[in-house]
Amino acid sequence: MSLLFPLNSQTPYYVILGNGDYPSRQLTKTLLLSADKIICADGGANYAFRNDITPNLIIGDLDSIKDEALNYFIQKNTRIIKAESQQQNDLEKTLREVSKMSCEQIVMLGFMGKRDDQSIVTLQIAKKFIKKFQTTIYSTVSEIMLLQPGSYSLKSLLGSQISLLGFPRAYEVSTTGLKWGLNHEILSEGSRGISNRAETNEIRIRFTKGLLLIVRDLSTV
Structure with a gap:
């Protein structure tokens, strides 16, 4: 499998585990093996417990983590930060802590799949922290990357399905390596940019302003 992530293979990354649906076991294992740290957002600790994963940190109000999992990680001396605020969900609390690292x-x-409202909020929260992190999100079916303005070279596979979506807008978008290339175009809300195809093993994307969501169908890679 050829992933778009990481953009910079020399930069360590953290994996944040949530309480939603996960991609394949193989992909999840691959991403966890190379992670510098594994952090659970509250109920994400249930997944860690079920799969014999020892996180570096658990963050949240602890209302979603099962007692069995919580007691297990307490016994293992896993660091736990209890964040009580009801003004933020557990993902946002977690990213606020991680932003200090x-x-x-x-x-x-x-963080995707079980509830549509939660999936939408996940993207909105990722946008709030765009200046802090390069963020890649995996659902059961997609690899989703949120990009700031700049020039990018992304590895891909010939024929893989990939969408470029303004979030809400991206300006002067140009691409090479896609079936339907873009040349200094504006991508705004709507279907423009959806369901493109990679024609080479490397895609180049450049844009000057706004934010861009890259969504790739994992079934085509």
Whole structure:
């Protein structure tokens, strides 16, 4: 499998585990093996417990973590930060803590799929922290990357399905390596940019302003 992530393979990354749906076991294992740290957002500790994963840190109000998992990690002396605020969900609390650390790239697993409202909020929260982290999110079916303005070279596989979406807008978007190339175009809310195809093993993307969501169908890689 050829992943778009990481953009910078020399930069360590943290994996954040949530309480939602996960991609394949193989992909999850691959991402966890190379992680510099594994951090659970509250109920993400249930996934860690079920799969014999020892996180470096658990953060949240602890209302979603099962007693069995919580007691297990307490016995293992896992660091736990209890964050009581009801004004933020557990992902936002977790990212606020992580933003205090020396981390530039994060991977988020288990934050998409179970509830549509939570999936939408996950993208909104990732946007709030765009200046802090390069963020890649994995659902059961997609690899989702949120990009700031700049020039990017992304590894891909010939024929893989990839969408470029303004979030809400991206300006002067140009690409090479895609079936339907873009040349200094504006991507705004709507279907423009969806369901493109990689024609080479490397995609180049450049844009000057706004934010861009890259969404790739994992079934085509």
